[in-house]
Amino acid sequence: NEKKLHHSEQLSVIGELAAGVAHEIRNPLTSIMGFLQLIDNDGHSTKMYKEIMASELDRINLIVNELLLLAKPKEYEYVPRNLLSLINTVVTIANTQAILHNIQIVTKFSDDIRHLLVNCEENKLKQVFLNLLKNAIEAMSKEGQITIEIRKKSDQYVIISFIDQGDGIPEEMLHNLGKRFYTTKDDGTGLGLMISMNIIREHKGELNITSKKGVGTKIDVSLPI
Numbered sequence: 001n002e003k004k005l006h007h008s009e010q011l012s013v014i015g016e017l018a019a020g021v022a023h024e025i026r027n028p029l030t031s032i033m034g035f036l037q038l039i040d041n042d043g044h045s046t047k048m049y050k051e052i053m054a055s056e057l058d059r060i061n062l063i064v065n066e067l068l069l070l071a072k073p074k075e076y077e078y079v080p081r082n083l084l085s086l087i088n089t090v091v092t093i094a095n096t097q098a099i100l101h102n103i104q105i106v107t108k109f110s111d112d113i114r115h116l117l118v119n120c121e122e123n124k125l126k127q128v129f130l131n132l133l134k135n136a137i138e139a140m141s142k143e144g145q146i147t148i149e150i151r152k153k154s155d156q157y158v159i160i161s162f163i164d165q166g167d168g169i170p171e172e173m174l175h176n177l178g179k180r181f182y183t184t185k186d187d188g189t190g191l192g193l194m195i196s197m198n199i200i201r202e203h204k205g206e207l208n209i210t211s212k213k214g215v216g217t218k219i220d221v222s223l224p225i
Ligand code: ADP
Pocket: 131, 135, 136, 139, 164, 166, 167, 168, 169, 177, 178, 182, 183, 184, 185, 187, 188, 189, 190, 191, 192, 193, 194, 217
């Protein structure tokens, strides 16, 4: 189920997004205002109120940070980059988190991939791969392996698969993935996949998700070469 958006549809997506963001930010703001008033009236519980306010502010910060990345002016500058070294950089970053959870990230590729270039906006692609690895790590409640498989699909496309041994996604939930603010995590923003799908679309590629509850998830990113 591939989604392609035209320009006018993209504009309305942005409008919807803005409304959603305003809503999401208003909730923690209201909560902070409330606790500020309580602090005035009640000296005893100040410490707990401060902790709640700090965590609400963290949440606002998280949402705004992810959106800022998205809102940066689209001066996409496509440059040919070595895909493998780009992925290796991202794996190095993700490993700092993976190691803490006894998760190993393994990259598999054939020889023809070693010197493969993709025309891309490097930082945007890194952001996508990092989002996918972060999700994979967060989906794994116990130790295990995340596999990144890179292979050519044809002379025109390369496919990068991110395969995890995480909790998987129930079939009836799959259609929610990539919708803004859809998250199943207490501290999630539900923006990572949406942003990633947008970036891959800008690169004229595709992002496909297959998953089995209790087995794991595979995300295929295909990009033109
Ligand atoms: P967030 O990570 O902040 O929740 P995302 O947009 O990155 O937001 O992901 C949205 C939701 O999709 C997650 O909350 C999770 O339920 C589901 N999801 C994404 N990737 C995976 C994965 N690899 N395994 C299981 N569920 C996933």
